[in-house]
Amino acid sequence: MHNYTSRVVWTGNTGEGTAHYKGYxxxxxIAVPSKPxxxxSNDPLLGGDRGKMNPEDLLISALSACHMLWYLHYASEAGIVVTRYEDAPVGVGEVGKGGAGRFVSAELRPVIWVQAGADLGVAEAIHHRIHEVCFxxxxxxxxxxxxxxxxWDA
Known part of the structure; x- marks a missing residue:
């Protein structure tokens, strides 16, 4: 078993707490020991600050990062030399009746730079193994x- 801890501290008390819905x-x-x-903030669609991460940003980023780390691991094992990896994942959400939302799908869209001569069939196939192990x-x-x-890496 692994334990992951975090400390989440609400910073939005503007003086009256939650006395009024629009008053906070x-x-x-998010504070994790020994980390920045x-x-x-919440989603900008709900009045949040566009300049801050929201839960949806964090979830899709975590999904992408986990996939990337496993991809690099499996590529190394397969002899695929990756020199650069960037992803621009897209999570699709829906809002149901009553305002409750959820993710309905996500697509990871990594661009992966590999050394010349890499077997791109093997490089592609790695992606489809990761869902079995990515936390x-x-x-x-x-x-x-x-x-x-x-x-191709230049």
Whole structure:
């Protein structure tokens, strides 16, 4: 078993607490021991601060990062030399009746630079093994698809 801890501290008390629905900010800090504090807000669609991370940003980023780390691991084992990796994941959410929202899907769109001569078939196939081991992907209840693009390292 692994334990992951965090400290979430609401920073949005503007003086009256939650006495009025519009009288408080939806901001908080995430503090994990020995790591930089992350300042957060809710989704901008709900009046949040566009300059701060929101829970949806954090979830899709965690999903992408977990996938990337497993991809690099499996690529190394397969002899695929990756020299650069960037992803621009997209999570699709829906808002149901009553305002409750959820993710319905996510697509990871990594661009992966590999050394010349890499077997791109093997490089592509790695993506489809990761959902079996990625902690985050195994924890979400929506489908995750992959649309990788490969570039040759110059």
């Amino acid at each position: 900010a939806r901001t908080w800090d 504090v992350v300042h957060c 985050i992907a195994r924890s979400v209840n929506f489908p995750v698809t992959y649309a990788p693009r490969f570039e």
